[in-house]
Every structure is written in C-alpha cells, then in structure tokens.
Amino acid sequence: MRTAEPRPVTRQSAPLPRNSPVDPGRWPDVAAAPTSSFARTAVTASVLRRTLERLPLDVRFADGGSAGLGGPVLDIHDPRAFFGRIGGQGLVGFGESYMAGEWDAPDLVGVLTVFAGNAARLIPAPLQRLRGLWVLRKPDAQLNTPDGARDNVSSHYDLSNELFALFLDDTLSYSSAVFRGFPAGWDLLAAAQHRKIDRLLDLAEVGEGSEVLEIGTGWGELAVRAAARGARVTSLTLSREQRALALERVAAAGLADRVDVELCDYRDSRGRFDAVVSVEMVEAVGREFWPEYFRTIDARLVSGGRAVLQAITMPHDRMLAMRNTYTWIQKYIFPGGLLPSVEAVAETVRDHTGLRTVRRDGYGGHYAETLRLWRERFTERAEEVEALGFDETFRRMWTLYLAYSEAGFRSGYLDVQQYLFTKEDV
Structure with missing residues (x-):
C-alpha cells in the first residue's frame, strides 16, 4: 500500500535553549564537558563545516558565522562544545549536545529531515572507509540475551x-x-x-x-x-x-x-x-x-x-x-x-x-x-x-x-x- 507523500504541515517549534542546569547525577554524560581532544575537535569542525555548507540549511553560529545553502534554521549556541561532542562521541555526541542545549532549531523536524535525507553523504567517503576507527561500539551489556x-x-x-x-x-x-x-x-x-x-x-x-x-x-x-x-x-x-x-x-x-x-x-x-x-x-x-x-x-x-x-x-x-x-x-x-x-x-x-x-x-x-x-x-x-x-x-x-x-x-x-x-x- 504505497501512498503519496503527505502535504507539508505546520510544525511546532522545538524547545528554546535550556535555562536549567543538567543534573549530573541523572545525566552524567550530558553534564560532562566534551572529551574530544583539541586536534580531533578541530578536524571534526573542519569536516562538518564543509558538510553544512553543502546542505539546504541556514546554520547560524553563536560567533556570528554561518553556513548552508538556505533552509531550516540550525542555531549552534556553543560551537566548540557541539563539535567537541561529535568529535568524541559521534552520533551519541550529536544527541547529547541537543540535550545539553548547545544547539537548537525552530523547526527541529525540518533540520533533522535534511540530515536524514543526506545520511549517506554527511561524512566524506574516505572517512567512511575508516569508520571502524572512530565510531563507538555497542556495549555487550545491551545484547538481547x-x-x-x-x-x-x-x-x-x-x-x-x-x-x-x-x-x-x-x-x-x-x-x-x-x-x-x-x-x-x-x-x-x-x-x-x-x-x-x-x-x-x-x-x-x-x-x-x-x-x-x-x-x-x-x-x-x-x-x-x-x-x-x-x-x-x-x-x-x-x-x-x-x-x-x-x-x-x-x-x-x-x-x-x-x-x-x-x-x-x-x-x-x-x-x-x-x-x-x-x-x-x-x-x-x-x-x-x-x-x-x-x-x-x-x-x-x-x-x-x-x-x-x-x-x-x-x-x-x-x-x-x-x-x-x-x-x-x-x-x-x-x-x-x-x-x-x-x-x-x-x-x-x-x-x-x-x-x-x-x-x-x-x-x-x-x-x-x-x-x-x-x-x-x-x-x-x-x-x-x-x-x-x-x-x-x-x-x-x-x-x-x-x-x-x-x-x-x-x-x-x-x-x-x-x-x-x-x-x-x-
């Protein structure tokens, strides 16, 4: 039962940047500062900035910089923490950065739809081939025994x-x-x-x-x-x-x-x-x-x-x-x-x-x-x-x-x- 794509709908805005501290007892990895090294953070920032330049997004950095071809707005409030978390934790870091309030989007679904639609191209092909060196591995504790x-x-x-x-x-x-x-x-x-x-x-x-x-x-x-x-x-x-x-x-x-x-x-x-x-x-x-x-x-x-x-x-x-x-x-x-x-x-x-x-x-x-x-x-x-x-x-x-x-x-x-x-x- 294949269906036509649904018509665009009005989406509610995502929550504004957080205004309460993260509880380190409940969310230790979110409350902690990014652990990526300076060099790894710099490489991650360079790679992701180039990627963001090619996407239909309006990326706004807290320091006044911008990137993207135009589209849904992505506000990066703390670029260093944002790139640091992704450099150290990959996809986990991307989500934890949002939980920490380091980035936001008035149309969160719109921004994430762009990322999902370009999932195979977000990381350059040479780095994709080295995936095993930088991605986090599943913990054995999550095995479904x-x-x-x-x-x-x-x-x-x-x-x-x-x-x-x-x-x-x-x-x-x-x-x-x-x-x-x-x-x-x-x-x-x-x-x-x-x-x-x-x-x-x-x-x-x-x-x-x-x-x-x-x-x-x-x-x-x-x-x-x-x-x-x-x-x-x-x-x-x-x-x-x-x-x-x-x-x-x-x-x-x-x-x-x-x-x-x-x-x-x-x-x-x-x-x-x-x-x-x-x-x-x-x-x-x-x-x-x-x-x-x-x-x-x-x-x-x-x-x-x-x-x-x-x-x-x-x-x-x-x-x-x-x-x-x-x-x-x-x-x-x-x-x-x-x-x-x-x-x-x-x-x-x-x-x-x-x-x-x-x-x-x-x-x-x-x-x-x-x-x-x-x-x-x-x-x-x-x-x-x-x-x-x-x-x-x-x-x-x-x-x-x-x-x-x-x-x-x-x-x-x-x-x-x-x-x-x-x-x-x-």
Missing part, C-alpha cells in the same frame, strides 16, 4: 504508563497508524490505529475460534480487538508496567476469559497457533537474534498458519554500515535495538524458516504523521510530563527522539512494512 532483553525493554517501556498516556491516543497504540488521508488530526488518530490493527488481523484471518499468539503486547489494544472477534489470544511481553495495564484494559473490555497476557520472552513461548501477530517488535530483537525470532514464529504456527508483522525498516547499505555502531537512540531510547532492512528480513526468513512471504506493504508517510501527532501532544503537555518527575533534559531527549524518528520517515530514510507470511501445509 534473555536477561539483557528484559533490561532493555524495561528501560523504555517501564518508564511510566502515565507518561505514555500523555501523548498517545486512547487506544494506547505505540506504533504507526494507518490514515485515510493527510494531514491527519488528533481526533482521527484512534480510528487510524484501529484501522491499522484491523488490517493486521484481517491479513492474519483472525476470527471466531482463532488461536492467536501476539509477540509484544504493548498496552493490549490488539489483543482486545482480536478477542472481540471471537479469538483466543496469548500475548507475550517483558514489560511489567505494560502487562499490568494491559490486564486492566482486557478486564474492562469483559474479555479476560479470552486473553492471557504473559510475562514471557518469545523464546520461551510454547504451543501452536493459527496466527502469530507481532507489531514493531523485531526492531528490539537485535541482529544476532533475528534468526531465532523468525524460527520461533515458524515453530509456533500450525500447518497452514499465518504470521503478520509490522516492522520499521532502513536501507540495507545503511543497516550494514551501522550494525555495530552505538547510536544515541540505543544509548538513551531503545537499548539493544537495530532496525532491519527489507533485504535482511527476506534473507532471514528464507534461510532460517519454512515460511513463505506472501505480501509486503510499506507506508512510511503514515508513520511520519503518527509521530507528528505524538510529538505535538508531548510538547503541549510538557508541564504534565514535568509533574510526573521527568526533568527538562528528559523532555529535550524525548522531543529529539520523536522529531528524529519523524524526520526519518519524512525523508524516506525509514519506512514501515506490514508483512504476511504463511506456513505451507506439510
């Missing part, structure tokens, strides 16, 4: 159910919706999330009497909707916070006799099912475990069963370049995560399962709109986020995360796919 996966999931999804409820719609769906048209309004988001869920359940042919395994519960909306069709659902999650609220929502819907929500790793699942559904879960599995994840799906299906996945994907060449890189997103948002490419999914399914890929539909423009609505809602409710105990550094971090993700889809660098796999009769 059974213990590691529990820790990685908890660090994001157990933050606070109340936090997620502030910017998600009433369905508490934390994945791309499917809209009828663009631009989309907040009042349409819940219906668009149900449209997405119904499409997945239709692909899986979930109906009266279906036995369904869901890998990745979220807050239970898909399980509730499947059970309302007459299915029997076993849903797996590693998040205690999500499980607790999902159970409440299942009970409130009067479907507790049809839905089991288990605190269980997908690798420990048992039984055979008519359908397996997994929405934006594969991104958290980790490249090392993609074969096991898809083998598990294959093993859980009855002969003739159907598996439906929704997955965020990135270009294959960029996935290969970044598969061992430690990024800001991995450090602060989704530890242990890696987005697959369409090619990686196809190869893994072909080489490690007996599943047949029946269809794949991409609709990245819908995710850009979903993220815009979440980001605007998060910004509007900043005081309520603060009241939950999340400080200004956290709010800047999540603003960047949501804007960064939206930019990836607006630029076409990221896409989101819905897959249908079948297990052939044997």
Whole structure:
C-alpha cells in the first residue's frame, strides 16, 4: 500500500535553549564537558563545516558565522562544545549536545529531515572507509540475551504508563497508524490505529475460534480487538508496567476469559497457533537474534498458519554500515535495538524458516504523521510530563527522539512494512 507523500504541515517549534542546569547525577554524560581532544575537535569542525555548507540549511553560529545553502534554521549556541561532542562521541555526541542545549532549531523536524535525507553523504567517503576507527561500539551489556532483553525493554517501556498516556491516543497504540488521508488530526488518530490493527488481523484471518499468539503486547489494544472477534489470544511481553495495564484494559473490555497476557520472552513461548501477530517488535530483537525470532514464529504456527508483522525498516547499505555502531537512540531510547532492512528480513526468513512471504506493504508517510501527532501532544503537555518527575533534559531527549524518528520517515530514510507470511501445509 504505497501512498503519496503527505502535504507539508505546520510544525511546532522545538524547545528554546535550556535555562536549567543538567543534573549530573541523572545525566552524567550530558553534564560532562566534551572529551574530544583539541586536534580531533578541530578536524571534526573542519569536516562538518564543509558538510553544512553543502546542505539546504541556514546554520547560524553563536560567533556570528554561518553556513548552508538556505533552509531550516540550525542555531549552534556553543560551537566548540557541539563539535567537541561529535568529535568524541559521534552520533551519541550529536544527541547529547541537543540535550545539553548547545544547539537548537525552530523547526527541529525540518533540520533533522535534511540530515536524514543526506545520511549517506554527511561524512566524506574516505572517512567512511575508516569508520571502524572512530565510531563507538555497542556495549555487550545491551545484547538481547534473555536477561539483557528484559533490561532493555524495561528501560523504555517501564518508564511510566502515565507518561505514555500523555501523548498517545486512547487506544494506547505505540506504533504507526494507518490514515485515510493527510494531514491527519488528533481526533482521527484512534480510528487510524484501529484501522491499522484491523488490517493486521484481517491479513492474519483472525476470527471466531482463532488461536492467536501476539509477540509484544504493548498496552493490549490488539489483543482486545482480536478477542472481540471471537479469538483466543496469548500475548507475550517483558514489560511489567505494560502487562499490568494491559490486564486492566482486557478486564474492562469483559474479555479476560479470552486473553492471557504473559510475562514471557518469545523464546520461551510454547504451543501452536493459527496466527502469530507481532507489531514493531523485531526492531528490539537485535541482529544476532533475528534468526531465532523468525524460527520461533515458524515453530509456533500450525500447518497452514499465518504470521503478520509490522516492522520499521532502513536501507540495507545503511543497516550494514551501522550494525555495530552505538547510536544515541540505543544509548538513551531503545537499548539493544537495530532496525532491519527489507533485504535482511527476506534473507532471514528464507534461510532460517519454512515460511513463505506472501505480501509486503510499506507506508512510511503514515508513520511520519503518527509521530507528528505524538510529538505535538508531548510538547503541549510538557508541564504534565514535568509533574510526573521527568526533568527538562528528559523532555529535550524525548522531543529529539520523536522529531528524529519523524524526520526519518519524512525523508524516506525509514519506512514501515506490514508483512504476511504463511506456513505451507506439510
């Protein structure tokens, strides 16, 4: 289901430069001064200034200098710290510099869309070939072993159910919706999330009497909707916070006799099912475990069963370049995560399962709109986020995360796919 790019929308401004100090106890690496050497900072500044000169941006430096071909404004308030952090920490430093208030943008999504659209050309080719010498490597602690996966999931999804409820719609769906048209309004988001869920359940042919395994519960909306069709659902999650609220929502819907929500790793699942559904879960599995994840799906299906996945994907060449890189997103948002490419999914399914890929539909423009609505809602409710105990550094971090993700889809660098796999009769 390919769609036209959405029409431009008015985006809310990013927060102004921070006016409160960074708490070194909570954010030690953000509060710390950049650690890049003078020489490395100078080289980084030289390379990045030349790169910025070639981009459709209006870059303004605090010392009065400027760069760019014209476009969204990027204000660099502390050039030395900005270049120093990137020189020492790469992509991690870029994000930490924003968290520290060393740069800002009135149209944050616009600036990040330019970067995302030029991702393969931001670093000159000769330096790209030396990537292994300067990029940060993923820490072993983030490997998605059974213990590691529990820790990685908890660090994001157990933050606070109340936090997620502030910017998600009433369905508490934390994945791309499917809209009828663009631009989309907040009042349409819940219906668009149900449209997405119904499409997945239709692909899986979930109906009266279906036995369904869901890998990745979220807050239970898909399980509730499947059970309302007459299915029997076993849903797996590693998040205690999500499980607790999902159970409440299942009970409130009067479907507790049809839905089991288990605190269980997908690798420990048992039984055979008519359908397996997994929405934006594969991104958290980790490249090392993609074969096991898809083998598990294959093993859980009855002969003739159907598996439906929704997955965020990135270009294959960029996935290969970044598969061992430690990024800001991995450090602060989704530890242990890696987005697959369409090619990686196809190869893994072909080489490690007996599943047949029946269809794949991409609709990245819908995710850009979903993220815009979440980001605007998060910004509007900043005081309520603060009241939950999340400080200004956290709010800047999540603003960047949501804007960064939206930019990836607006630029076409990221896409989101819905897959249908079948297990052939044997």
